[in-house]
Amino acid sequence: MSTNAPDQTGETTGNRLPTAAVEDYTKAIYSLTGWGSETASTNDLAGKLGVKAGSVSAMIKKLDEAGLVERVPYHGVRLTAEGTRVAMTVLRRHRLLELFLAEVLDVPWDRVHDEAEILEHALSEDLTDLISTKLGDPAFDPHGDPIPDRDLEIDETETAALAELAPGDTARFARVSDANPEMLAYLSECGIAVGDKLELTERQPFDGPITVRIGGTRHVLGLTLAQAMRVDHTG
Ligand SMILES: [Zn+2]
Incomplete structure (x- = not known):
């Protein structure tokens, strides 16, 4: 059975299992360092x-003692x-929960993130693998984010911001942050999908x-949106 079940103490030391807070911190550090810069600052994490x-400082000390992070002075x-x-x-x-909610329960893609934020801490390893099998061991979630496989390998292919393209460039809309539900709902309204x-x-x-053409339709997109939308060039 699961070795991932969170305990309720909010503490982590030595061989103790990760708590929800520890899981959230590691996830946040990964998202801040995996999308560019090498280290995550206290202020970035707080934000x-x-x-x-x-x-954040108090938690980083605990994560350091538990061997989950290393501190880089001044960075x-x-x-x-x-x-x-x-x-x-x-x-x-x-990410499996998000896809399960979207595909099996028809939850709109702008709402799956908030549900997954809660459920992710409660899911056993067995149930996680069952969901993965049910969905055909998918590689991407509804926002285009790669899903780590059973061996926890992740396929982080490089993407660029849509805003970086020049007129005449073609690309595939590959990925968008799941953190802004209004943005996701707006993309749905426009009929734009990953x-x-x-x-x-x-x-x-x-x-x-910027103006983009998708199929036969022209869309005028604000710069904030065009920076959040990530594209790759396989299209
Ligand atoms: Zn999410």
């Missing part, structure tokens, strides 16, 4: 987790191999909106 910098923290394993375990649960092939046809100067 991401919605907690005070003092709380922040990065995950150790064991910390990465914890992050991959919870990311696997989170996997769509697109061409950037026009961009306004001075950080103005």
Whole structure:
């Protein structure tokens, strides 16, 4: 049975199992360091987790003592191999849950993240693997984020922001952050989905909106959205 069940004490030391808070921290550090910079600062983590910098510092000390992070003086923290394993375990649960909710229960893609945030800490390893099998061992969640496999390997292929394309460039809409439900709902309203092939046809100067063509439809997208939408060039 599961070796992932969270305990209720909020503490982690030595061989103790990860708590929900530990899982959230490793996941946040992975997301901050996996998308570019090498270390996560206390302020970035505080912003991401919605907690005070003092709380982050106290938790980082515990994570360090538990061997899950290493501190880089004046820069922040990065995950150790064991910390990465914890992050991959919870990311696997989170992303499989999102896909399960979307595909099996028809939960809209802008709502699956909040549900998965809660359920991810309760799912046993056995149930996680059953969900994966049921879904055909999928490689991506509804937002295009890669799902770690049973060996906790993850396929992080490189993507660029849609906003970085030049007029005439074609690409595939590969991935979008799941953290902003309004943005996801808006994309749905526009009929834009992960996997769509697109061409950037026009961009306004001075950080103005961009125009893309998807199928036969033209969409004018604001810069914030065009920066959140990640594309790859397989299209
Ligand atoms: Zn999510």
